[in-house]
Amino acid sequence: MANREPDVSEWGVLTATEGYGRPDSQEDYEQISYEDAMGKTWGKNGEKPYRHAAHAMIYAPDGKKLWDMYENKAVILMMMRFDGYIGFPGGIMDDGETVEFGLNRELEEEIGLDPTRHSFTKEDHVLSYVTHNKRLLLHFYCKKVTLEECLEIEKRTIDADEYGWEVLGPIRVPMFTLNDNERGLPIFLSNKFIGNAKEELLYCIEKENIMTKEEIQVALENCEKFKARYMR
Numbered sequence: 001m002a003n004r005e006p007d008v009s010e011w012g013v014l015t016a017t018e019g020y021g022r023p024d025s026q027e028d029y030e031q032i033s034y035e036d037a038m039g040k041t042w043g044k045n046g047e048k049p050y051r052h053a054a055h056a057m058i059y060a061p062d063g064k065k066l067w068d069m070y071e072n073k074a075v076i077l078m079m080m081r082f083d084g085y086i087g088f089p090g091g092i093m094d095d096g097e098t099v100e101f102g103l104n105r106e107l108e109e110e111i112g113l114d115p116t117r118h119s120f121t122k123e124d125h126v127l128s129y130v131t132h133n134k135r136l137l138l139h140f141y142c143k144k145v146t147l148e149e150c151l152e153i154e155k156r157t158i159d160a161d162e163y164g165w166e167v168l169g170p171i172r173v174p175m176f177t178l179n180d181n182e183r184g185l186p187i188f189l190s191n192k193f194i195g196n197a198k199e200e201l202l203y204c205i206e207k208e209n210i211m212t213k214e215e216i217q218v219a220l221e222n223c224e225k226f227k228a229r230y231m232r
């Protein structure tokens with residue numbers, strides 16, 4: 001039987017939000033300042049208002065050598081989402097919440113982050129985007145923690161409320177590349193990422209001096225070569 005588009009009434013509790021997770025393209029995302037995102041009402045009177053969503057990258061410098069050969073530059077935490085995409089923890093703000101309050105709430109629900117120990121503030125803000133197609137304002141945050149803290153945060157994920165539900169598991173980004181130039185980070189980058197999560201990841205890898213712009217470019221080129229050969 002051919003796939004058919006479900007009627008809006010068939011989405012149940014997802015009716016209001018499922019459209020945000022539909023496939024899109026990078027052209028849909030316009031980078032804007034935090035002040036622009038927060039400082040005005042987006043959307044015209046009478047139209048569905050723009051919603052704010054925030055996601056966060058937690059990482060620690062690593063340096064561990066795999067098989068005594070490949071240095072893992074950092075432990076970077078991402079997650080497998082319920083929809084099959086890879087993304088960062090976070091979510092849509094509830095009405096009346098500030099973005100940072102909502103982000104901390106989402107992180108507690110999704111990965112069990114203890115807000116008394118690791119709370120995100122405006123100081124951790126990195127990027128904001130608007131996507132007019134989805135009427136979403138997206139905010140991205142990044143926090144560096146110690147390796148010990150990072151491993152503890154990762155372990156807590158499986159006790160979080162959303163584990164096994166919206167979050168199907170924590171994922172570490174392989175921050176090394178094997179001698180074939182494709183296994184490791186390049187193949188990881190060929191996965192499907194939600195929204196602009198891949199661009200956010202690469203932006204922070206460079207900004208936090210985990211890899212240089214040139215090293216990231218090489219990984220992306222090797223990813224494209226891999227996709228051209230094996231993914232049709």
Ligand SMILES: O=c1[nH]cnc2c1ncn2[C@H]1C[C@H](O)[C@@H](COP(=O)(O)OP(=O)(O)O)O1
Nearest residue numbers: 020021053055087088090091092195196197
């Ligand atoms: O990691 C991300 N980076 C950028 N945009 C993202 C990321 N994860 C999700 N999104 C976009 C696309 C989503 O549909 C919306 C809402 O986020 P989501 O985490 O799915 O929201 P809820 O947990 O359902 O509140 O943001």
